[in-house]
Amino acid sequence: MSLVLITGSGRRIGKGLAIEFARKGWDVIIHYNKSEKEAEETEKYITKNFGVKIHKFSLDLKETKAIEKTFENVFKEFGVPDVLVNNAGIFPLRFALDELEEQVWEETIAINLKAYLFVAKVFSKFARDGSRIINIGSLGGIETWKGRIPYNISKAGVIQLTKSLAKELAPRISVNCVNPGTIFIPYEPNQIDSPMIPPNKIPMQRYGTILDVFDAVYFFATCSNFITGQVINVDGGYHLDRF
Ligand SMILES: NC(=O)c1ccc[n+]([C@@H]2O[C@H](COP(=O)([O-])OP(=O)(O)OC[C@H]3O[C@@H](n4cnc5c(N)ncnc54)[C@H](OP(=O)(O)O)[C@@H]3O)[C@@H](O)[C@H]2O)c1
Numbered sequence: 352m353s354l355v356l357i358t359g360s361g362r363r364i365g366k367g368l369a370i371e372f373a374r375k376g377w378d379v380i381i382h383y384n385k386s387e388k389e390a391e392e393t394e395k396y397i398t399k400n401f402g403v404k405i406h407k408f409s410l411d412l413k414e415t416k417a418i419e420k421t422f423e424n425v426f427k428e429f430g431v432p433d434v435l436v437n438n439a440g441i442f443p444l445r446f447a448l449d450e451l452e453e454q455v456w457e458e459t460i461a462i463n464l465k466a467y468l469f470v471a472k473v474f475s476k477f478a479r480d481g482s483r484i485i486n487i488g489s490l491g492g493i494e495t496w497k498g499r500i501p502y503n504i505s506k507a508g509v510i511q512l513t514k515s516l517a518k519e520l521a522p523r524i525s526v527n528c529v530n531p532g533t534i535f536i537p538y539e540p541n542q543i544d545s546p547m548i549p550p551n552k553i554p555m556q557r558y559g560t561i562l563d564v565f566d567a568v569y570f571f572a573t574c575s576n577f578i579t580g581q582v583i584n585v586d587g588g589y590h591l592d593r594f
Contacts, residue, residue: 352403355572356380356425356432358412358470359439361390363539364487364531367561368436368568369393373401375569380429381407382439412439412466413458422473431477434572437467438487440505445498456501463505464512471516471526480523485571486513487564488530490586506530510582517580525579527571532586534559548589555587 355372359365361383369379370393379397383390390407397405406429410421426432440463443455471484491499492506513528520526533548535558550557567583584590 352376352378353434354378354380354404354430354432355434355436356382356474357436357438358382358466359384360436361386361393361407363536364534364561364564365436365438366393367536368438368565370397371562371565371569372572373397373403373405376401376403378404378430379406380425380432381405383407383409384411384439412470413461415461415465415469418466418469419473422470423477426477431479432474432482433479434483434485435470435474435478436485436487436568437470437509439466440487440489442502443499446500447498448500451500459501459505460508463502464508467509468512468516471512471520475516475520475524478524481576482524483572483576484516484520484524484526485568486526486528487568488513488528488582490530490532490584490590492530493584493590513582514580521579522576525571525576527579528582529564529567529571530582530584530586531564532559532584532589534561534564534585536561552592553587553589554591557587559585559587 355377357365357368360369360381373379381390394405394407408425486509488509489506491503492510517526563585567585
């Protein structure tokens with residue numbers, strides 16, 4: 352039986368990934384920060400429907416200094432995962448440059464980028480040969496969106512981090528990245544300060560779903576370990592019209 356740990360998996364995309372891994376028979380470690388109730392519901396849903404082992408723990412990933420000890424304890428208690436999915440992230444409100452506060456920069460970089468590195472660091476210390484790290488980036492890592500400097504930079508950083516870690520951790524661990532485009536989650540709509548792209552502007556004429564993201568994540572979780580340092584855009588071809 353394989354074990355996956357997904358950060359930020361109490362709700363939304365992370366929750367969907369946890370459910371889909373469980374559907375495939377994987378044991379799952381759910382990480383959450385504030386969404387304790389949602390994490391409990393996800394745990395109950397998975398236990399009831401798939402009969403796999405499921406554990407959960409919480410940590411504010413802004414607390415970089417707590418990452419190493421907390422994850423080490425989780426690995427000792429629940430086992431060392433075969434696959435780590437760095438998924439937890441924030442999408443701050445849009446700020447013009449003259450309104451951008453240092454705190455927004457600090458938080459976005461800490462959660463979206465720095466935590467990915469330090470979670471990967473402690474994972475790599477314990478992981479078996481052949482393990483995988485999958486980073487969830489964003490189309491915002493290859494595009495430039497007005498008013499989104501910290502987010503764009505954090506997600507561009509995730510792409511470079513993926514390549515740097517892939518080199519650093521070869522040949523033991525493969526490291527890849529999935530960049531979602533606009534993903535629509537009907538039961539938890541986005542709370543964002545800008546309207547979503549109209550679907551007819553996306554070559555595939557629709558928004559992405561959690562299953563679309565899962566397909567790419569599961570590919571990296573199970574493909575040849577000769578594939579490393581790669582990025583898949585799951586965006587219905589949206590980037591093709593932009594470059
Ligand atoms: N949705 C999209 O269309 C889309 C598009 C492109 C990329 N993405 C990327 O896909 C990933 C998941 O997106 P989503 O839409 O599901 O995100 P979301 O709704 O913003 O959920 C974020 C997750 O991250 C966790 N999180 C936030 N701050 C945290 C902190 N300080 N410490 C620990 N965990 C924290 C949350 O946990 P708690 O709720 O427990 O606090 C939650 O589970 C993110 O990396 C996002 O950038 C999403």
